[in-house]
Amino acid sequence: MEEIIEKLKKDLIEHLNLEDLSPNDIDNEAPLFGDGLGLDSIDALEIIVLLERNYGIKIKDQETGKEAMKSINSLATFIKNNQ
């Protein structure tokens, strides 16, 4: 799981242009959107593209996506359960 989290953070930093952040700066439990990492709706779409391209996972509906994208931990768990 640690490996998935580490790779996920690096992928997000690169894919979402989070230039001034390193993996250590990202709190695994902090919200991805709003407070916490402060991502927006365009970032959400980019994460969906990232999951499909880098992990081979398609998000089937909005509810699934919303639950998965709460935090780094929830997204990593989603990746682990769907690969």
Added chain:
Amino acid sequence: MDKALYIESFVRINNHALFYDNKKIALNNFETLEEKLKFLYKNQNIQYPKFYKMDVLSKAGFIAVEYLQAKLEASSNTSLLFANQTASLQTDILYQEGINNRNNYVPSPSLFVYTLPNIVMGEICIKHKLTGENIFLVFEDFNTKLIIENIILQFKLNKADKLVFCWLEVFDNKLDVLNCIISTQKTEKTPLLNHENLNTIYHYGRNN
């Protein structure tokens, strides 16, 4: 009779340097537009992470405004008038490259949102809380007659008591940016907005 308009402040950026307030920041050490703009961002100690998500056109326009010495205040009476030759072509091409190959089809949402040139004005308005009119015009070249006519129209229609004009041509590794604040306020240092003065500041720094 039209009110006299004045150039309150300007920033000029080309591939070699950024000029503002009689200062010059050299850009010759950097090869790509991205490198030049990132350097200018860090040089001004700006803390705005959204900058890194913008395309080159938006980054260039954003930077040009940040270096203006007459600062923008939140206002519903500050208009924006931006113009260039190639619209958002640089980003359009990048996006097209991502979707050309059906076997490696990568439609990037964060790139797609910048395939309209007026988005740069949205970025600036969000940062500076400007809620006035804005318009992006595409011209064949830097045409002072058309530019001044359109600026005057904004003031004539009472759409602005201040206007941010930006010529924002960013294409094929070329930076050609002139950003000015236009207002009705005259001071000792503010030249009149006319063809001669606009051309003078457009060619500023050519031989520096």
